Amino acid sequence: MVPSGLLPGVCRTSPIALLLVCCLLPPGAQGQQFPLRLDVQSPVVPAGGSLLVNCSTDCPNPKLITLETSLSKEPVGNGLGWAAFQLSNVTSNSQVLCSGFCDGTQMTSSSNITVYRFPERVELLPLPRWQPVGENLTLRCQVAGGAPRDSLFVVLLRGEEELSRHPASGEPAEVEVTVPVLAGRDDHLANFSCRTDLDLRPQGLRLFQNISAPRQLRTFGFQGPILNLSEPSAPEGTAVIVTCLAGPRVQVTLEGLPAAAPGQPAQFQLNATERDDRRIFFCNASLEMDGKILHRNSSVQLRVLYGPKIDQAKCPQRLTWKDKTLNVLQCEARGNPDPQLHCFQESSGLEVPIGIPFLVRLNYSGTYSCKAASSQGTHTMTVVMNVRDRNSRAVTIVLGVLVVLGLVTIVAALLCVFSVQKRSDIYHVNQASTWLPLTSKQPEVATGEDPS
Known part of the structure; x- marks a missing residue:
């Protein structure tokens, strides 16, 4: 739309010439030489508050000056080149926009409205009934609500002294700040609290502070208990005294044995x-x-410092292995300090590794001296290692077969002799029966028949 009264001669030119001239004109020539101003009474308002917004321009012939916003608004006045509006019940951050026309060209101007809220609750959680001196005290401050969050800080206090400051950034409805403080004797009956700082000074307002109710701390000196050994590192057989003590009014119990009275030490000897x-x-x-x-x-x-001891249950004294096989010599020694354990062949001085697989050869056969040594002494154990040739098994099998065959042959021979002897005994029994009486027997003749 071409503004009325602006370069009348241009309107009588051809459309192409009009477009060219309009493009070459400066912005002010198109009606923007008179900007629209937006003045806010205060761009930062408390939640639920109200503010006055004024839209104005120096344009000699302005039209339709209005305010566009999602907030509740009410016109409160207008005149040549200006209009005022009252915004009420502002509960959230928003943007307002002034608009109008100057010689047919639209003018706009915008501004952001920021809402601030004080925290709904600022509370320092309860402190321990009694706090031991020399131990960390945990201060916990809970803050609910508050905006804008990037301008809100949580401060922990000892009396008027600021212990720590933390930003309450983020959007949760509630934030908790935890701070450890080493309790000292001077903290007895000291007041602790937490405070929120809503710093709106960069927005032209001031610093708003909310502080929690104070809580009083009571401390006590609880020395120890102090547990001592007369010999923290004692050689074996040494008498060691164990003592436990604490401050006045404190009852100590050592290994289940109570002290004679509160404030008195408990001890025993071993x-x-x-x-x-x-x-x-x-x-x-x-x-x-x-x-x-x-x-x-x-x-x-x-x-307790004691000399080396080789565990017989974990170090066999006799071993039988085969040539060219992998085996492990398992031996362990205990002691304090930890002893060094080595095993050497007595005849040749050959050392075999302990606890590590190694290839066994025939020359490893023999008697070994295993020695554990430390600053507290030595301990020696004898281990006999017998390494057999891998072919000895075949020889053993052949000898076994020959022995079995021999036994079978002997058994067969004995059975034969026994059988011959048995037949001989049966023959003599038949001869012995010849003394029985013998009778003759004649052929019988049938009665009534003639012999022929």
Whole structure:
């Protein structure tokens, strides 16, 4: 649309000439030499608040100046080149747009409206009833609500002292900030709290602060329990005294044996043996505070120095292996400090590896001396290794077959002799029966028949 009153001669030219002239004209020549201004009373408003927006221009013949927004608006005034609107119940961030026409050309101008909210809840969670001195105290601050989030910070306080500051960025409805603080003796009856800082100074407003109700901390000095060994690293057979103690009013219990009275140490003595190496001793300390019993534990480990010992159950004294086969010599030795274990052939000094597969040869046959050594002494064990030739099995089989054949032959011969002897005994029995009486027998003749 060509603005009225703008270069009348141009309108009588051809369309191509009009297009060329219009393209070559500066923007102001097309009606934009008079911008539309948008003035906001305050672009940052509290949630639910209201603000005044004014749209204005220096155009001599403006038309249709209005405000476009999703917020609830109401015109509050207008005049030549201006119009004012009241926005109410602003609950969310939004954008407003002023628009109008100057000599038939549309003018626009926009601005962002930011809504801020104070946190709905700022709370420091309860502190321990009693806090031991020298241990970390965990401060936990919960903040619900608050906007804009990128301008909101959570501050942990000891009295008026700022302990830490953390941004409450993000969009969750609730944020929790956790800060560990080492409790000291000076913290007894100190007040702790947390505060939110909504910093809107960059937007032309001020710093808004909300602070939680303070919580008072009570601390107590709970020394120990302190658990000591008279000899932390004792040679075998040494007398070791184990002692546990704590501060006044504290009852200690060592290995199940309570001290004589609160504030008194508990102790006992033992003669260190190999079985006590790496033994852990425990001590428990208890203190009653306002009807509540508090507990703390401590532990210490005893190291006993003892000489090397080769475990006979894990180191066989006689071994039978075959030539050119892989085998492992399994031997273990214990001791503190850990001993070094080596096995040498007594005749040649040949060393065989321990715990590692190796190829056995015939010359490995013999007696070996296995020796474990450390700074606490030595221990020796004898191992006999018998290596057989791999062909000995065939010889053994042949000899076995020959022995079996021999046994079969002997058995067969014995059976034959026994059989001959048995037949001879039957013959003599028949001869012995000849003494029985003998009778003659005549042919019988039938009665009534003549012989012929």
